[in-house]
Amino acid sequence: MSQLTDEIERRRTFAIISHPDAGKTTLTEKLLLYGGAIHIAGAVKSNKIKKTATSDWMEIEKQRGISVATSVMGFNYGDYKINILDTPGHQDFAEDTYRTLTAVDSVIIVVDVAKGVEQQTRKLMEVCRMRNTPVIIFVNKLDREGRDPFEILDELESELKINVRPLSWPINIGAKFKGVYNIYENTLDLFTPNKQKVTERVEISDINDERIDETVGPEDAAKLREDIELIEGVYPTFDERSYLEGKTAPVFFGSALNTFGVKELLDCFVKIAPSPRPTHAVERDINPEEEAFTGFVFKIHANMDPNHRSCIAFVKVCSGEFVRNAPYRHVRSGKVMKFAAPTAFMAQKKSIVDEAYPGDIVGIPDTGNFKIGDTITSGEELHFKGLPSFSPEMFKYIENTDPMKAKQLDKGVQQLMDEGVAQLFVNQFNGRKIIGTVGQLQFEVIQYRLLHEYGAQCRWEPLSLYKACWIESDDAQALEAFKKRKHQFMATDREGRDVFLADSAYVLQMAQTDFPKINFHFASEF
């Protein structure tokens, strides 16, 4: 095997996603502890933008500084090189999370055993499903009272629209929680309440082993056997291929806070999770083993210091070896660039790297050359696909309030959109600019950053819209007729595509019925 193939096969690049408060931060931290990347619990916490009310915006500012370092957490675990890509906790930054999901090869979903599937989890799963991303589910907080595990499995299946297959099984929940039977490894892991220590493990021959009765008592042992029999009867044997195709999600039970079930999850994860997979470009599919380097920008992180308007562009390496100072082509501009100070993210430290491999993320200092979705190659003209924008949830007109600073405002808005902070549409009827976001917080971020980084002032004007949909049709005449009829509600996105702004669900439904030849899309890639 070549060195490149070796490096690719040992890489696992993934994201942990959850509804806020399910335990993503805690689990991330425990994984880092296993990887030796941090030495004390609590180190990742500071990164959290948590349950922040809009008035806490300054607090978010402060935290942004830290979050560059924890955006990507790389560490070695056994023979494996693991890259965890962090996603923002606050749902107003959901778009950022969607894009991060395009840069991972698999995902771990954390679900709270008491709450089950929550709204944010459902949405994120949709993005995973679009890309057939393999998913492992960790049901967390078993030390607390929660719902029946069978009920949770049913809910996971119906709400997340994926087959599930338990690979571990809890013995009671909450105060009576005794541990889990590890189906995948055929062991019994005992839980000691209030002890922050790693599981005590009992090796057993099979589910009928008497040691189970001795350790958890005959009653719980009987119940466990009954449950396992039911599981084996209802769920097909775990099929790794079905997992890799994104069709079946293995499920683990545990408690991140108590570091219980975390190592078992990690050990199974490194074994079954995929190493970097081929990436789709408009021109062709790119295999990670190809020698020529290719990569794309999936995130841009601005420096909040107004005196240094520099950014870090996060580039996912898709194929070949990335080498510091080698000449690479920035496909959109056609320019050849050399990167003198690319950084890697290992053990939460940023340091300059000389090379990186598929699955790795490199941070490239930038002063405004990069845009989200940009492709960088050794020379080939390639355009990576798969960084769609979704219809925003909130819309406002943006108005300039300082006529002397119109240019600054324009530039600021353009650059913030390049960074992917929000989406810009221009109304085709009156030429007014509309900003679309996922939540109110983004409007505040934009206003604040325009003022502090560009010296421009803006004001928001309310605009009540339901959805923005990208429209197209094979029938040019039908398209023209639609645009004419809806001319007041037509806008153009930054790529010059036609977007229909529907002001209510009813209007949208009527439009779909009245214009059957028009295709309405809720994501910019179709």
Ligand code: G4P
């Ligand atoms: P998030 O990133 O998904 O938003 O969740 P986070 O890890 O911050 O966890 C949310 C809360 O749930 C935290 O409590 C955390 O300590 C708790 N938690 C996580 N895993 C477990 C678990 O296995 N069992 C129990 N009982 N609790 C768990 P908090 O009070 O909000 O924060 P903190 O004051 O403990 O930091």
